[in-house]
Amino acid sequence: MKQSFLPLLLCLLPSPATAARAFTPEETKDLRCVAALALVAFDQERGAPGWEGFPDLTLRGAHFADVVRVQLARASGHNDGEIKSAVRAQIARLQEEAVAAKDPQASAHGLVRDCMVRADRIDPPPAEPSMLRCAALAAIAHQDLRARDGPNDAVTAMAMLAAVLESEARKELRAGGKTGPESDAALGHERESVAQTAPDDRERVTRNGEELRLCMGLVKPPSGDSPH
Secondary structure: OOOOHHHHHHOOOOOOOOOOOOOOHHHHHHHHHHHHHHHHHHHHHOOOOOOOOOOOOHHHHHHHHHHHHHHHHHHHOOOHHHHHHHHHHHHHHHHHHHHHOOOHHHHHHHHHHHHHHHHHHHOOOOOOOOHHHHHHHHHHHHHHHHHHHOOOHHHHHHHHHHHHHHHHHHHHHHHOOOOHHHHHHHHHHHHHHHHOOOOOOHHHHHHHHHHHHHHHOOOOOOOOOOOO
16 A cells, blocks of 8 residues: 655646646646655655654655645646646755755754645645454555565565454444444445545545545554555
8 A cells, every 4th residue: 555655746637728827836836845745755666764753755746746636736827737737846845944044854854844735735635544444444455465476574464464454443333233244344334435436536546545544543463564
């Protein structure tokens, strides 16, 4: 389920037919935050130090970038190349500011915290998914990983996570008065719903990934291994 952030960031929408105009100050702030979260996500993916205590921004930042792209394309009339260039310009500017700053880390942390607040306002994160949905997301993730990669440690870890989440979901269903067959039906229906996500529906795929990451924080596989 994990996707590299930078390809999502730079794969832009078709250009709209409206005439382009200059970005407003607020739109420039959005671009700046897309760039900032992209840089952090890149650092987090390669294990760079300095971001301990911050959430994983790979999927969160990707979804925010998608939302900003759509809004800018519709509102400003800029085409793919222009939006891509604007994001790259903001990345370069942030890197220049980091070099010039007296305390680059403190400055970057402050900006990213502000951008996380901005992202939550513009693109509210998904609500904590139910255990039933978590079980379905993990089951389909395991199915997809196994079909794509065959047996490996990540597939095994995801299978363990899916089993734990399904067990917890069944406990909740029993507590809600569901019988065994009714629980089976509920789990099957939810898995079918998740499985219907189109692979090219990038927004839904990314959101499913965000939800699964939330699910991973609810329980841990029996071995304690990371499900990544």
